[in-house]
Amino acid sequence: MTSEGALQRPTPAALNRGKTAGAIDDAIEGGGDPATRPSPVVWLVLSEKLGDNIQVRTIGDALPWPCEERRLVVRPRYRLGKPFVRASLHHVDPARSDRLDPPWPDLLITSGRRMLNVALWIKKRSGGRTRIVIVGRPRRYLGRCDLVVTSAQYRLPQADNILHLAYPLLSLDEAAIDTAVEQWRAELSVLPRPLTALMVGGKIKPVRFNGAVAREMAQAVGRDVQSNGGSLLVTVSRRTGADIVEGLASALPAGAILHRWTADAGRNPYRALLKLADRLVVTGDSVSMMMEGALLGRPVAIYPLPPASWLTHAVERLNYRMNPLAGEAPPSRLLRVLTGFLYRLGLGYPRDLASMHQTLIRDGLAVPFGAPWRTPDTRAPNELERVVTRIKSLLGH
Numbered sequence: 505m506t507s508e509g510a511l512q513r514p515t516p517a518a519l520n521r522g523k524t525a526g527a528i529d530d531a532i533e534g535g536g537d538p539a540t541r542p543s544p545v546v547w548l549v550l551s552e553k554l555g556d557n558i559q560v561r562t563i564g565d566a567l568p569w570p571c572e573e574r575r576l577v578v579r580p581r582y583r584l585g586k587p588f589v590r591a592s593l594h595h596v597d598p599a600r601s602d603r604l605d606p607p608w609p610d611l612l613i614t615s616g617r618r619m620l621n622v623a624l625w626i627k628k629r630s631g632g633r634t635r636i637v638i639v640g641r642p643r644r645y646l647g648r649c650d651l652v653v654t655s656a657q658y659r660l661p662q663a664d665n666i667l668h669l670a671y672p673l674l675s676l677d678e679a680a681i682d683t684a685v686e687q688w689r690a691e692l693s694v695l696p697r698p699l700t701a702l703m704v705g706g707k708i709k710p711v712r713f714n715g716a717v718a719r720e721m722a723q724a725v726g727r728d729v730q731s732n733g734g735s736l737l738v739t740v741s742r743r744t745g746a747d748i749v750e751g752l753a754s755a756l757p758a759g760a761i762l763h764r765w766t767a768d769a770g771r772n773p774y775r776a777l778l779k780l781a782d783r784l785v786v787t788g789d790s791v792s793m794m795m796e797g798a799l800l801g802r803p804v805a806i807y808p809l810p811p812a813s814w815l816t817h818a819v820e821r822l823n824y825r826m827n828p829l830a831g832e833a834p835p836s837r838l839l840r841v842l843t844g845f846l847y848r849l850g851l852g853y854p855r856d857l858a859s860m861h862q863t864l865i866r867d868g869l870a871v872p873f874g875a876p877w878r879t880p881d882t883r884a885p886n887e888l889e890r891v892v893t894r895i896k897s898l899l900g901h
Contacts, residue, residue, distance in 0.1 A: 544610035544899055546571040547626075549619050552578070555674075555792045556615035559639045562675045563613055563653070564891050572609075576601040578618050586617055589644040591624035597783075606643065608634050615639040617824060624648060635898055639673065640675065653891055653899055657791055657860040667894055669887045670863055674795050681775045688776035698734035700725070700781035702807075703774065704752070705790035706743025711809035711857070713789060716750030721807055724873070725785055726757035734782070736760040739774050741790070783877055791860055798869040798884045806861050807873040 547573050548564045550557045564571040577600040578587075587595040591885070593604070595618060608630035612623050620642055627634045627648070635650040641658040652666045653673070655804045660666050692699065702725050707713045722738075731734045738756065742765055753762055754804055763773055777784070778800055786793045797804040862867055864870040869880050 518668060543569045544901075545607065546572045546611045546613070547609040549612055549614035549622055550575045551614075551616055551619050552583075553616060556619075556639070558675065558792075559673045560613050560615055562673045562888065563637070563639070563891055563895070565675075566888050567895065568892075571613075572823040574602045574604060576619065582618060587616060587621060589621060589642075591628045592621050593625055595621065606630075611635050611637065611895070613637040613639070617643050620645070620649075637898075651894055655860070656863040657855055657857060658857050659859075667891065669890070670867075671798075671884050671887070672795060673888060673891065674792060674799065676796060677801050680694060681778055684773070684775035687771075688773050688780060692737075692773070692776065692780050695735040695737070696733070698732065699777075699780070700729050700732075700734060700736050700783045700785060701777040701781035702736060702738040703777070703787070703790070703793045704738065704740045704744050704748065705787045705793065706741060706748065707745055708743075708789050709855075710812050711789055713748060713787070713809050713810045714745075715747040715751030715754075717809060718748040719755040721787070721804045722752045722755035722760075725807070726755070726760065728874070729760075730757060737763065737773065737777065737781070739763045739772065739777065740765050741774075741793075756856050764810060785873060788857055788861060791857070794860070794864060794870060795884065798864060798880070799856075801880050801883050803877050803879050804864070804879065805873040805875070806864065806870050808858075808861065 516614055520759070546564065546567065546569050548560050550560060550573055566800045577597045578595050579597045582595040604626065606629070610633070612626055612634050614620070614623050614636075615638065620638060623634075623636045623638065624645060627636055635654065636648070637651045637655045638649045640651060641654060641660060646652065646660075646663070646666070650665060652660065653669065654666060655669045655745045657672070660668070662668070692836045702721075704718075705713075726736065736757065737760075738760060739754055740752070740763070744765060749762075749764060756762060765772065768885045778796055779802075781802075783805065785798060785805045785807055788806050794804060794806060861870070865872060867884070868878075868882060869884055871878060
């Protein structure tokens with residue numbers, strides 16, 4: 505397959521849940537202006553990243569139209585390596601991905617750098633007719649996206665095609681959580697209370713998370729548990745490196761339980777702990793884990809991770825000055841020019857985890873680790889209707 509060819513694997517019947525195949529057929533057979541059709545054709549382009557897919561599906565489920573899913577797998581070299589952002593399929597594995605061919609959608613919703621390439625390719629093939637909705641932070645071609653849905657962790661500018669939300673769009677699978685609660689209830693009920701759950705993510709830019717940091721964290725959380733009483737259970741994730749796991753194991757206090765993640769998807773207490781633990785300590789790299797605790801109204805403490813290096817920290821602070829959030833001082837003309845140059849290189853608009861932490865703390869949904877514990881008296885706001893309204897407007901509905 506060339507980068508300009510269509511993926512050749514047959515498409516599975518991946519329709520939006522609860523929406524009929526007949527409605528899909530009617531949408532595909534329709535033509536002309538999508539605003540005049542009974543139902544526009546909507547594709548949800550999904551990747552191998554669970555967090556991205558959850559947000560894309562959350563939007564798709566809230567739309568009044570049926571949606572088709574296209575699941576794509578990238579070639580092995582691009583699992584960690586990042587392809588240059590352009591309208592292309594060169595990074596997609598055709599043998600393991602769903603088919604992409606006409607009729608092209610009226611609306612495409614996706615997330616992530618790798619899937620942005622696919623969205624731009626489809627928009628080009630459709631003659632520019634396909635409207636693109638990107639969740640998160642486009643690294644390049646911000647102006648070619650019809651709508652960007654972003655949150656406090658990304659420092660994107662104020663623009664007509666950018667919808668700024670306070671929090672990422674996440675939906676909880678409460679049925680799965682309740683099932684896990686019943687599976688783990690007896691096992692966890694024998695642990696001394698209060699039960700503190702330490703939920704561990706993994707290495708991401710621009711923070712430093714290694715064995716040494718893990719040891720310091722295990723000691724700090726262990727001291728907190730020993731001073732307040734109760735027990736400590738630690739659960740790690742798919743992203744947690746072996747050095748982090750070993751650092752935790754070497755420094756946890758006596759009696760603490762470490763649950764290691766396994767590739768065979770064995771028993772994992774994470775979902776059960778969201779409800780059965782009395783307190784949740786979440787590493788500052790994982791916005792999704794913070795949000796899940798906040799959505800359930802649980803006591804959450806954020807454990808901040810140090811910057812990767814002094815140089816990373818300096819570059820991060822410069823990036824923040826170049827890309828201020830609402831209410832911060834605007835950048836100088838020189839910094840605006842530099843911002844535009846870096847963005848054209850695919851380097852602009854940094855991720856600001858600290859702003860996400862501050863938003864949760866400001867709204868009373870979390871506390872910084874070490875502060876007195878508190879149970880939130882509110883829940884994270886549901887901003888999904890704002891997104892749906894903008895998308896309807898985008899298509900003229």
